[in-house]
Amino acid sequence: MPSLRYLASAFAIAMFAITLGGAPLPASAQSFSDVQRKDIETIVRDYLIAHPEVLEEAMAELTKRQSAAEAEKHQAGIAKHANAIFNSPRNVTVGNKDGDVTFVEFFDYNCGYCKRAMLDMMELMKGDPKLKVVLKEFPVLSAGSVEAAQVGVAVRMQDPTGKKYLDFHQKLLTGRGAADKARAMAVAKEVGLDMSRLDKDLASPEIRATLEENMKLAEAMGMNGTPSYVIGKQVVIGAVGVETLKEKIGIARCGKATC
Structure with a gap:
């Protein structure tokens, strides 16, 4: 007969699964009478109160499984869309265009964390001459974000x-106030763009096609915020800091955090 600890752990995990995913009880549990089910619930409740660490174990296992499923989804998305992620003609590519590791960042010009991420990116390019950097507009925060991305x-x-573009990118991200079309156009003029051509290009279908491509890729990767990265076979969500990014680049380059 299974131990009480085993039953408690199984029951706790089942309850979490039901709560989070709406999963039905197994057939064996459904066969219990109301009295039997109540007795079992009382026994398990008393056990969990006496041994609350079981709940921690169940949550740790649930988190582990969710993380594994998420990583699997990320890898599948990267494999399926690798060419569009790393080599799309709509990419902005800076750093070493023939680099051995490609570092892809999805960003929003109104994302406060993206300002810090931009400094991380510049530090990485300065310290890693073999790094290829790809920038993708991912305007998710506001209408102004969409205008700036356009x-x-x-x-x-x-x-x-x-x-x-890199000059424009840095000045717009670090400037004061919300980014929108007016601010983006002012920065474009400041860095020496042809404003007549810029006005003409803003009416091009290429603008919409680029943003739609980026949005679809982000969705396929499971990205829900900015900044988000694709580094090798890894998806990284959030402004995780330059040291973590270096570790991810190392894993992509040689399979270890430090090569």
Whole structure:
């Protein structure tokens, strides 16, 4: 006969699964009478009160399984969309364009954390001459974010080298106030873009096509915020800091956090 600890653990995990996912009780549990079920619930309740660490174990196992499922989804998404993620002609590519590791960042010009992430990116490029960096507009925070991203795409369209785009990117992210079309256009003028061509390109279907491509990729990766990254076969969500990003780059490069 299974131990009481085993029954309590199984019951706790089942209760969490039901609560989180709406899973039905197994057939064996459904066969209990109301009196039997009440007795079991009382026994398990008393056991869990006496041994609350069982709940911690159940939650740890649940978190572990969820993390594994999420990582599997990320890897499958990267494998399916690798060409669009790393090599799309709509990408903005800076750093070493022939680098051995590609570092892809999805960002929003109104994301406060993206300002810090931008500094992390610049530090990584400075310290890692083999790093290829790809920037993808992912405007999810506001209408102003969409407007700024549209201008960003137009900047990319007339700057295939990415040099003026990177200047534009840094100035817009670090400027004061909310980013929108007016601010983005002012920054574009400041960095020396052809404003007549910029106005023309803003009406191009390429603007919408680029943002739609980025949105679909982010959805496929399970990204729900900015900044988000794809580094090798890894998806990283949030401004995790330069040291964590270095570790992810190391894993992509040589399979270890430090190569």
